[in-house]
Structures are given as structure tokens and as C-alpha cells.
Amino acid sequence: ELKVEQNPLFLSMQEGKNYTIYCNYSTTSDRLYWYRQDPGKSLESLFVLLSNGAVKQEGRLMASLDTKARLSTLHITAAVHDLSATYFCAVDKETSGSRLTFGEGTQLTVNP
Amino acid sequence: DAGVTQSPTHLIKTRGQHVTLRCSPISGHKSVSWYQQVLGQGPQFIFQYYEKEERGRGNFPDRFSARQFPNYSSELNVNALLLGDSALYLCASSLYWVGEQFFGPGTRLTVL
Numbered sequence: 001e002l003k004v005e006q007n008p009l010f011l012s013m014q015e016g017k018n019y020t021i022y023c024n025y026s027t028t029s030d031r032l033y034w035y036r037q038d039p040g041k042s043l044e045s046l047f048v049l050l051s052n053g054a055v056k057q058e059g060r061l062m063a064s065l066d067t068k069a070r071l072s073t074l075h076i077t078a079a080v081h082d083l084s085a086t087y088f089c090a091v092d093k094e095t096s097g098s099r100l101t102f103g104e105g106t107q108l109t110v111n112p
Numbered sequence: 113d114a115g116v117t118q119s120p121t122h123l124i125k126t127r128g129q130h131v132t133l134r135c136s137p138i139s140g141h142k143s144v145s146w147y148q149q150v151l152g153q154g155p156q157f158i159f160q161y162y163e164k165e166e167r168g169r170g171n172f173p174d175r176f177s178a179r180q181f182p183n184y185s186s187e188l189n190v191n192a193l194l195l196g197d198s199a200l201y202l203c204a205s206s207l208y209w210v211g212e213q214f215f216g217p218g219t220r221l222t223v224l
Contacts, residue, residue: 004154030210031212033212040220041217041218042200042202042215042216042217042218043155043202043215045212045214045215048212088154088155090154090155092210094210096168097143097160097162097167097168097209097210098143098145098160098204098206098209098210098211098212098213099145099157099160099168099170100145100147100155100157100204100213101157102154102155102156103154104153104154105153105154
């Protein structure tokens, strides 16, 4: 059974600081996704990582993928209050169609 | 272009009742998946439909059923509602059976 674990589950940080969220998955997967979710809202796609060593950056967020370690990281640089949200990673396997298995989420709070 | 749409946005039901949730995929997308997200958790996969056939089912009881129509829209039905069915129900569509999914705004179901 495919399992996805994120840590930390809760993260409180000050504006201007850097931090990393980790996502481990238990078996080989084809794609890894990062999503952002604001309270009461749906999922906003941030990144899709397809291959080992993939790195993508958007603004203050950078995601990377190490398929050998089954690990993805979401790095936050110089956090700002607007980044406060819950971040999910998810993986899929083509043998299971588009079915996504999600982590528990990391609730990020950026304090002024 | 319109994204994935879902209706209704909010719904309140009582235990034992039945509910139908609706989803329209992005134009041209042939696959629809349903997810349940209980407060404080990551989304859990319920069903995937592709070309009007069920192609994947998560670990949910038979009270949950779905179908996909010739225009690729989909309905999720839940019978004999329980308090634990209270959740945000997310619909996602993709072009084919595999590939990136795009999420709708969700339906918030409250069971009293």
C-alpha cells in the first residue's frame, strides 16, 4: 500500500526565515505533486515533479525530488505572511490511473 | 476556459438521508475522480471514472457510489448518511486515465 508522510505537520515561522517541508513516500511512484490549500478552499496546484533530480521554483517556493530516496522537499525562502496555508504532497502511479495518495498536510503559519 | 465545476457548494443533511453531488470536468477531459477530505486530514480517494466506466475505487463502503455520464460529467451518491461523512468532497478531472488532475472548488457536506 502506497503511503505518504509529511513532516512537520505544523510549522510556525517568522517572516523572513527559511524552512523546509519534507515528504516521504513508501513505494515507487510516477509523479509527485505539491498543493496549497487555504482554509475552506480547494487545492491549488503548485508543482508537478516527474523525474529524479527535478527542481522547480516559483517565487519563494522551491520543490525538489529524489526518487531514489523517495523524498521530496518544499523549501520556503524568506517567508511572508501570504504563504500561510496548508501544504500537501501527493503521489500517483500510472498503474493506478490518476489516483492520488496524499500526505497528512503541513499547516504553515508565518508570523509577522 | 471554465475549470472543474461542482454543485452544490454547501449542503446540510441529517443522518440517514441520501445526497447527490455533481461535477463537470474541464472541457475535453474524459476522467473524473472523487476525493473526500475530512477536516484536518489529506484528501482520500473515493472513485475514478474514465470513459464512463469505474476504473478505480478507494476504501469506502458500498454506501458510496458514482457514475459518469456521456458528457463526462459525474455524480457521487452517498446513502444512509453518517455524521462521519461530513467533509469537503473534491472532484478532479484529467484528460485521460493517467495524468495530472485539476481540482474543482469542492462541496462542503455537513451531516447533523
